[in-house]
Amino acid sequence: MIPSDMLVLELASVLAGPSVGQFFAELGARVIKIENAGTKGDVTRSWKLHSESPETDTPAYFCAANWGKESLVLNLNDAQDLEQFYSLAAQADVVIASYKPGDAEKLKVDYSTLQQLNPKLIYGHITGYGPDDARAGYDAVVQAETGFMYLNGEPEGKPTKMPVALMDVLAAHQLKEGLLLALWKRERTGKGSYVHVSLVQAAIAGLANQGTNWLVAGHNPQRMGSEHPSIAPYGSVYTTKDNKELVLAIGDDRQFARLCQVLCSPETAEDSKFMTNYSRVQNRTELNSILQGLIVRFNREELLQKLHAQHVPAGAVQQVAEVFEMPQAKEMLLQYPRAKSGIRQVAFNLEQQAPRQLTPPPPYTRR
Structure with missing residues (x-):
């Protein structure tokens, strides 16, 4: 402090x-x-x-x-x-x-x-x-x-x-x-x-990587919804059996293989069109269609628990009211x-000190 x-x-x-x-x-x-x-x-x-x-x-x-x-x-x-x-x-x-x-x-x-x-x-x-x-x-x-x-x-x-x-x-x-x-x-x-x-x-x-996509690779980035230009599936949103939404953030090929195992479709990870991140980016549309067909067989909470147990990055798409139910x-x-x-504006802990109690936002008072 x-x-x-x-x-x-x-x-x-x-x-x-x-x-x-x-x-x-x-x-x-x-x-x-x-x-x-x-x-x-x-x-x-x-x-x-x-x-x-x-x-x-x-x-x-x-x-x-x-x-x-x-x-x-x-x-x-x-x-x-x-x-x-x-x-x-x-x-x-x-x-x-x-x-x-x-x-x-x-x-x-x-x-x-x-x-x-x-x-x-x-x-x-x-x-x-x-x-x-x-x-x-x-x-x-x-x-x-x-x-x-x-x-x-x-x-x-x-x-x-x-x-x-x-x-x-x-x-x-x-x-x-x-x-x-x-x-x-x-x-x-x-x-x-x-x-x-x-x-x-x-x-x-x-702009981070989107800026260097242009400066380094000569690619002028375009709108992609929640998709990622360099990774797939990353940011992709899918609907579950109970009509809820979740997002995947698969960063490497091992995570993708574990995802397919959880979805009871290991052969998808072995398909040459999806084996590597590069191939998944090239075949993004087909991949998303296959994953949606697999994910819709599960209820969201059940699937998220299985994915988390296998260290597959995934999360529920939440409303703001739901966010403030999270312990964090x-x-x-x-x-x-x-x-x-x-x-709080301070989103870190310093030396394990408890956050300082603050007075609420001040009223407007002309003295």
Whole structure:
């Protein structure tokens, strides 16, 4: 864990920056969320499901990334409020910002300005497109521009947005890494740092093997539903006898042979069209048809138990409500008396320490 006297100031809204703030809160830091008095705080306070009360200022979206924080409502265009912020910045360890290029300078809360008050300050800045492009970054647009929407969906369907703001999540993880390195550097040198992450570059880095499919192999990836371009069956979804769905993730030929044994069809693994991963990729359509015909003979839970016993990678396709019945999910729940549960941003255990109990997402209060 990190020292409890570590101070993090959050000049960020929506998901990417705030999730980094919650990450530090979970590790033990004091995190103060600076909210804009002119916009009534973080915009996600107004992003509500149809089932949520119109009066709530801590809706589900806001609760995704704002546990463990204090809220301080300021108008940074007001000289007195700006001085209040400066007094905090002079003591802070980390500032997290998500301004468009040039906006922090206009408000006089940019790194160069704050560094003069606090030379040891570490300033983490998330932009949409980098320091030279003033466009605001919106996850859905970045998903479209970086190939994710084109790749996501069924082959004959339309490009499809991911169901979570994945570009925000990727950028947040990159900023966490950069800030932790900057903190380590400061321990060695005593110097602060400016750490910049953009949604678009985090997304491009996240293309991973799909990016190198083009760069290395000259293959321009296409929509394949949940199939994998280089492995079969991997990500493939099948329906069982009880009309439930499961996914297979067969990574090598030994796993495929064990799969066929469990499905009472060892001859399928011995067929030259399916003996190797390369041959299975070439004959993917026929393979999927054969596997579906075999899998439909079993109820899902019965089949999954047999597959797991033989170390064959497979799992049930679950709704979100079912996810939070998993013991691993229950371990990640944030609990507080009289508050609805939230989700931890820290998904690891450090030195076997119990997760810190956090206060719930703060209400919007103008002091």
